[in-house]
Amino acid sequence: MEQVQNIVYLTGDTHGRFDRVIGFFxxxxxxxxxxxxxxxxxxxxxxxxxRDTLNKQVLFELSITFFCIHGNHEMRPGPELGYELRRYHGGQVWAQPEFPNIMFAVDGEVFDFCGHACLVIGGAYSVDKYYRLARGWHWWADEQPSPEIKAKVERVLSKRGWQVDIVLSHTCPLRYEPVEAFLPMVDQSTVDKSTEQWLDEIERHLHYERWYCGHYHIEKEIDKLRFLFNDYALLPHTLSVTEADARASR
Known part of the structure; x- marks a missing residue:
């Protein structure tokens, strides 16, 4: 039987726990x-x-390429962490030589997945920032898109006539914030929503078919945007994006 090639699956935040991913495979x-x-x-x-190395080793042993968007609970990949720039599906990614099937997308790059032009915009604000800092846990000041990243995204979109097929981001535009998923102990007036506000402006100007994001630990679909957490989406060659989503969830 001929093997199926170039099928792309998506899911939400994993936070270093990959049992469900392996089970899905x-x-x-x-x-x-x-x-x-x-x-x-x-x-x-x-x-x-x-501990990071052990998690990477688990994924390295799986015969599939992992394509990760930058979140807010992780360091940005770069040379200081042993990452090198490479090309993958038309865009730049960071990868470590010892784990070549694990890649982190460079923000603002456009990738060709199954004929879809996919723009990547990572990062978000951590609502648990001060909780983590008070306990000496990890937090990184560059968790949100920098002015340079934002300028790059806008420059790339301007050159494309503000049109892509799919947006892959960590957080969502402000107008799509799932308020029902907000943590009750967090005072929302203290939350920095500048990234969501910027994505709002991007979304209002952009012509796109589908937008996928994680971050909120919720599974929800509204308009052209879908939040993924423990569920999955599919980007095949022959079906529309919406039809593919339906098939992936079966």
Missing amino acids: VSKAVTTENTFIILGDAGLNYFGDG
């Missing part, structure tokens, strides 16, 4: 598919020590 028999997108907070660059 087994249940769907997806070992011949080539890309699995994690929409931020993969949990592979959090500790900065051997």
